Amino acid sequence: MPVILQSTLLLIASNVFMTFAWYAHLKNLSAKPWWIAALISWGIALFEYLLQVPANRIGYTELSVSQLKIMQEVITLSVFVPFAVFYLNESFKWDYVWAALCLLGAVYFMFRS
Structure with a gap:
């Protein structure tokens, strides 16, 4: 499997964990004290790190740190x-599209020769 694909798949999986760690408590634990949410989030984030660190180490064999970022x-x-739209029931915003277009510009500048 190509290095970039390995790194990408690991980063996608790590991001799923991190998104849940950072934001799921807003829906599931809003009635609990913040420190309970923090402890649960840290537990979820551990799995994110177990995927993110190898993703970056693998990716760094062919990509620069800027490209990885x-x-x-x-x-x-x-x-x-x-996640925001389907799990947290937030409305879709056009700002997501504009942000994505800005990121595509960043991708272009970081990956051009």
């Missing part, structure tokens, strides 16, 4: 928007 940001937005 931009890839991470694109994946973050790609995971966050469906």
